[in-house]
Amino acid sequence: MRLLRLLQAPLGALRKVFPRLRIRECLDVLAVVRQQLVETSRQVEESVVSVCGNFTGIAARARETVAESVTVLDGQHSEGSASVEEAIESSRRTIASLLERMELAGKLSAMAVSSMEEVSRTVTGIEDLLGQVARIAFTNKLVALNAKIEAVHVGELGAGFEVVADEISRQADRSAELAEGISSRIQEMRGRVNSTAEDLREFLAEDSQKLEESRCEAEKSLTMLLSLHQRTRDLLERNRQENARLAGDIASAVVGLQFQDRVKQRVEHVVEALQKLEDVLAGSHLPDPDASASGLMAGVHASYTMQSERNVHHQAAQPAASPAAEQAEMEVELF
């Protein structure tokens, strides 16, 4: 501002105030200051560009993370893959089917036990019949013995009858042996059937309880899995919302960082003005009518693009004037 005010004084008077040597010194300082401004502006721009690059990375990573999680949860990560909900539902159906088959196996076992009990009852009936066969064999044996006694009484004429009686006796013995053998095997079979039926009954009693326990356990695990999945989904949803907030924060930061562009332009205009001032002070533009104080001021004013620059200029040139408000909203006009 001091420089601008200095420009308002006639150059001739300026030269009188400052000896030639002092002007040379001022020019050197001005050149350094100008270069400092240019360099500062460049460095700030580099930093802002770097920050913007980081934003791009942050936004891309956040978006990729959420997209990847959604893909996995929705089962779209590879062709033919199922979502977690579908996998849980599929497991539930498989477990239900297994439990149904186990239940069916239990029912079939119960039917087998019932059949075995029937077999056992049939076997008892057969044993009764075999008892009758044994008794018939015994009776035949007695008949054969009596026949043999009678044959002996008859003497030689009863010899043939005695042979028949012996044969009947042998057949009776054979029948008795067979009945006993059959009875023995049937008892053995009944023992096995009863033992197997007993084992099956015990298994059924135990199995029914375990089946119910397995059903409860499977249901509990699936419910837990579903709950865990729901928590993961909730977490993902929170991440998505956080990501949206992050995008909003980045958008605000983008607006904020644009101060750099405005500052850069203002610095460029100041640098331009300083350059002109240096030229004038160095005497290289003395014949130029712009070298007059008002001409220089007009040149500086013409370089402005922002209303805020013009406001500052007017305020500096006419300190009594009230400052105009800085533009805050994005101004848009479609033609």
Next chain:
Amino acid sequence: MPRTALIVDDSASIREMVAFTLREAGFVVLEGIHGADALQKLGDQRADLIITDLNMPVMDGLTFIRHVRSRPNSKYTPVLMLTTESQLEKKQQAKAAGATGWIVKPFHPAKLLEVIAKVLP
């Protein structure tokens, strides 16, 4: 197919910020540091959208727009001028040169995308 946007600005930070905003919205972004550079980068391609600054070295925004409008494939391409310039006279010049809209910086990403949605066919 993603749309192509051409950003023309001598400020690297503004190019970066606009490019970030547009890429997030799914655009493929081309960048030019001034009008002449942008025309060269564009070549025979047709951009779906052009966002340009006004005051740039080598070739300013107004000259650039006139060049764009003289190309048969860019006659109706939406061209938004994104500038710090606030003078009415400059705005009228941009309109006369063929600009579709005038936006004064600083821009808000969401609002910029709203404006773009309005001007894109």
